[in-house]
Amino acid sequence: MKAYSQDFRERVLRAVDLGRPRAEIVQLFGISLATLKRYSKQQREKGHVRPRAIPGRLPKKQAQLEAGLTPQLQEHNDATLEHHCAMWEQTHGERVSRWTMSRAIKRLGWTRKKSRSGQWSAMRKSEPPGERRREAFQRMHWCFLMKPAPILP
Template identity: 35%
Template structure:
């Protein structure tokens, strides 16, 4: 069984079509190979119409708009290491003429191995606790 958006293996494709060719009903093949009924019908129809039995290339890939501007993005982040994603999107729009979503910019930073958090965590607040103290455990917490 393949993950959503991932093609079935060639071996599985061949076994499903061979079972269909041997005379098995599609409803019998479905639970046996753990494929959907619609996949069986579509694979059989595509083989009948075009002769294709291999997976076609996936068409759900979204090209990275900033792929050819990786070095420019790295340079921008070296010059301004605390730049927020909002700032980087504005820079891409004005400097490169590319409109890019927040998620795509985040994906590009991740792809470059860059993290959102630029500095280490701040030291604990000494004037007041930042979180509640944990309750005592067991019998010590109960007062009689």
């Protein structure tokens, strides 16, 4: 859930400063009493009501991966995620999971599309002798493509 804007937080505290009852402020702004108390405490102790940073570890591989991945994608756009991970480990000496690679490719704006450039292969349907055989079909595989930039008016 996204944090309330700083402007909204300041308007809530302005209503408190004007002497309005807390129950009325909670009803008017659609916030909980605990949120109102937290804003008041933060204003009193820190002097501001800016939203706090979302907790969690900072990404370690993201910046390096996104910086060096584009040339690899352009050169090997038909490689699978596993192949991209193996190529990255071979060239950079750092192991990357399939999921990390997938998120990095998505952040760079590349999409996965089916490609019909695979080889033809014949498949036999398991049918009694003398029956019609299944026609050969073209095998599909995935490739990565760069999304076109949106056209702005």
